[in-house]
Amino acid sequence: MTSHSFDVEKIREDFPIFSRELPDGRPLVYLDSGNSSQKPNQVIETMREHLALHYSNVGRAMHVLGAESTDAFENARDKVAGFVGAPSRDEVIFTKNASEALNLLAYSFGNPANTDPRFTLGPGDEIVISEMEHHSNIVPWQLLAQRTGATLKWFGVTDDGRLDYTPELITERTKIVSIAHQSNVLGTVNPVTEVAARAREAGALVALDASQSVPHHPVDVTALGADFVAFTGHKMVGPSGIGVLWGRTELLEAMPPFLGGGEMIEAVWMDRSTYAPIPHKFEAGTPPIVEAIGLGAAVDYLTEVGMEAVEAHERTLTAYALDALREVPTLRVIGPETLERRGGTVSFTLEGIHPHDVGQILDDQFGVAVRVGHHCARPLHLRFGIPATTRASFYLYNTTGEIDALVRGLHHVQKVFA
Structure with missing residues (x-):
């Protein structure tokens, strides 16, 4: 890893948790860094x-x-x-x-x-x-x-x-x-x-x-x-x-x-x-x-990675995610739908499906870790008239392939509840 080039695969090698498998051999897709981030070897x-x-x-x-x-x-x-x-x-x-x-x-x-x-x-x-x-x-x-x-x-x-x-x-x-x-x-x-x-x-x-x-x-x-x-x-x-x-x-x-x-x-x-x-x-x-x-x-x-590089990488991920999530029927993003003055946290609802069900299926069947609930911001959810949201939050170690896994999982959730 150097500060001169952003190589997400190289960065992922610094985080031992990404070398583990979940039960049934599923890879871990960790999209919950807004809750708590993973730790690199250098810190450990x-x-x-x-x-x-x-x-x-x-x-x-x-x-x-x-x-x-x-x-x-x-x-x-x-x-x-x-x-x-x-x-x-x-x-x-x-x-x-x-x-x-x-x-x-x-x-x-x-x-x-x-x-x-x-x-x-x-x-x-x-x-x-x-x-x-x-x-x-x-x-x-x-x-x-x-x-x-x-x-x-x-x-x-x-x-x-x-x-x-x-x-x-x-x-x-x-x-x-x-x-x-x-x-x-x-x-x-x-x-x-x-x-x-x-x-x-x-x-x-x-x-x-x-x-x-x-x-x-x-x-x-x-x-x-x-x-x-x-x-x-x-x-x-x-x-x-x-x-x-x-x-x-x-x-x-x-x-x-x-x-x-x-x-x-x-x-x-x-x-x-x-x-x-x-x-x-x-x-x-x-x-x-x-x-x-x-x-x-x-x-x-x-x-060493460089905060400008971290910000740019997350901006790319967020743009990709906002586009990809538009393909999911009845999905509603709660928050800005453009990149202007926004970071790499995307919260959403699926019509007729409780976020707890969304999160459980994503985890159980796709190894995708997201946060569900009111995220310790209940008044904000009351403002939008909803009890909870599903939240995907990105960081320097995430990839567009992981966002693809999220979208595949959401399509499957909709089929389950169709």
Whole structure:
């Protein structure tokens, strides 16, 4: 594998899972990377080697293993910062996933310990999200509204799956706007720089759920104009159990700790404590050490392939899939049917057939792994008047032949229910 040419067959050789067979000798067709991605040998071996030869707790032990482990852990932070264009490594906070990152952020608003006016929140203040959000970017803000008496508002979604962006929804009462960079159901890439500019005009802060964008597109957090960006490791060829909250230094410094415990402190007395500088202020206890190191290896892998190449490959796959799915009678794509401002996630329904049946037949008879259900985005499905969808999501290791297998399987599903 080199960064100069995109050879999908060569890339697939890096992922051991594609060498296995499913029961009855079926090949695995994995079209569920929007849920969680597969892992290359480079990530697996980096984690195995650290556990076998270098493991120790970080930031504590004054011996060789402690130094090696700490260096590897903090080196991973450097890699993540570089990958997303963070101005400072200290702006990268390791969490266990994007959900924890967004909860950490929501906890700071309306918290009596935070007297910074940008974070004070009460009745009359507003939180703005959108109807296409993952539950991870809905529920923390609902809880915040319940705690503080603030009002939760949201952008709607158009019939073709675009953000119904109405700038006037953001007012001088808005404290935080938190939206998805890319929808995990629709594939829609939202106009986040435009939203961020309007939020700045109104004096509001902006957070982005970038769980579906950072793995698939070149992302520069500064260029996006956001104040906070959350994403997760397991969707970007890294391990589970590791996520990231990026935030602007001055804002992170103004925020109180989310969790208390070891390593997030500067000094502790029986009646009070002072706290470590960022990012450690937000990383209480033993962190996900090997997972962070694995995420660093994932960043190395994606950097070597080249994110522009990943994006271009997925664009080709998405165009192919949108064309191929049009051949399936009664199939309805939920979301944009063109490549404009959309990523490699295609959700759809088949008239009269429940997505759970679609997914089971695809898996049992064709080895095609897709996601079925509401994909942790129930309000979006309610918006379209449907209980669930079938979702195919593509990544750097997928091929047009796998999309052909999906389409063959869907034709068979229709025959079964004819």
